[in-house]
Amino acid sequence: MNTRRIGALIGAATLALTLTACGDDSGGTSTSGSGTAGAGGGSGAIKIGIKFDQPGLGLKDGNTYSGFDVDVANYVAKELGRSPVTFIQAPSKQREDLIATGQVELIFATYSITDERKQKVSFAGPYFVAGQDLLVAADSDIAGPEDLDGKKLCSVTGSTSAQKVKDSYPGVQLQNFDTYSKCLDLVVNGQLDALTTDNTILAGYAAQPAYKGKLKVVGKTFSEERYGVGLKKGDVALCEKVNTALKKMVDSGDWQKAVDANFGPAGFKVDTSTNPPKTDACS
Numbered sequence: 001m002n003t004r005r006i007g008a009l010i011g012a013a014t015l016a017l018t019l020t021a022c023g024d025d026s027g028g029t030s031t032s033g034s035g036t037a038g039a040g041g042g043s044g045a046i047k048i049g050i051k052f053d054q055p056g057l058g059l060k061d062g063n064t065y066s067g068f069d070v071d072v073a074n075y076v077a078k079e080l081g082r083s084p085v086t087f088i089q090a091p092s093k094q095r096e097d098l099i100a101t102g103q104v105e106l107i108f109a110t111y112s113i114t115d116e117r118k119q120k121v122s123f124a125g126p127y128f129v130a131g132q133d134l135l136v137a138a139d140s141d142i143a144g145p146e147d148l149d150g151k152k153l154c155s156v157t158g159s160t161s162a163q164k165v166k167d168s169y170p171g172v173q174l175q176n177f178d179t180y181s182k183c184l185d186l187v188v189n190g191q192l193d194a195l196t197t198d199n200t201i202l203a204g205y206a207a208q209p210a211y212k213g214k215l216k217v218v219g220k221t222f223s224e225e226r227y228g229v230g231l232k233k234g235d236v237a238l239c240e241k242v243n244t245a246l247k248k249m250v251d252s253g254d255w256q257k258a259v260d261a262n263f264g265p266a267g268f269k270v271d272t273s274t275n276p277p278k279t280d281a282c283s
């Protein structure tokens with residue numbers, strides 16, 4: 001019952017926000033003109049894309065937003081002198097388009113920096129390094145991606161997680177959804193064998209009261225996911241401002257505070273050999 005309730009809550013939140021996001025689409029079109037006018041970012045209000053259903057990273061609960069991505073986003077917006085912040089749902093597959101069409105100015109949404117994505121957007125950061133892992137039923141004997149042959153695996157369209165499975169584990173039966181939370185109950189009830197995405201996201205789900213004792217993270221990562229801040233392609237000035245803010249967040253200790261506050265409750269151990277990462281040069 002709890003499981004269903006959480007699923008329903010996440011579903012309702014996602015739906016509510018999808019509707020809000022649709023409402024914003026029309027507004028986004030009219031503001032995109034002014035957005036293009038000023039490289040280096042505008043002033044005043046800012047629209048930022050985050051995930052809405054990833055506890056510990058980006059979660060919408062009523063009008064409250066929480067998670068590591070949210071904390072980093074709020075810190076950067078403050079450093080840029082931009083307020084108020086409006087959070088817009090940024091599902092994996094829609095991220096590049098949300099930026100390209102000016103519906104959001106920045107994206108903090110477990111958004112891995114990749115060469116393919118750099119064709120359409122630019123990235124500040126990285127501000128965190130995660131790794132792809134597997135979430136399975138508590139009694140599963142799947143111990144890593146090599147055990148997935150012939151198994152039913154869940155992931156999300158437009159993610160590096162799904163792409164990695166397609167490229168490296170062709171024997172897997174991959175089923176893609178638009179958000180990761182939709183896979184959870186299917187793994188619990190055995191319709192699917194595993195969910196794959198970043199270890200950060202999986203740890204957040206496994207720690208939800210509804211899933212405690214029912215799901216476990218395998219704990220064997222098989223990729224490096226460098227989380228960047230998505231922004232308009234070629235806006236080097238904005239990218240550099242964001243990087244300055246990210247460096248300040250690390251140097252001041254606020255990055256560590258955000259890590260502890262958001263990953264601590266899930267018992268997620270951050271890899272200190274890769275974190276906090278140095279930012280890349282903007283291009």
Ligand code: GLU
Pocket residue numbers: 092109110111112156158159160161197198225
């Ligand atoms: N970090 C990966 C990506 O950017 C997986 C998580 C996600 O889909 O947000 O594709």
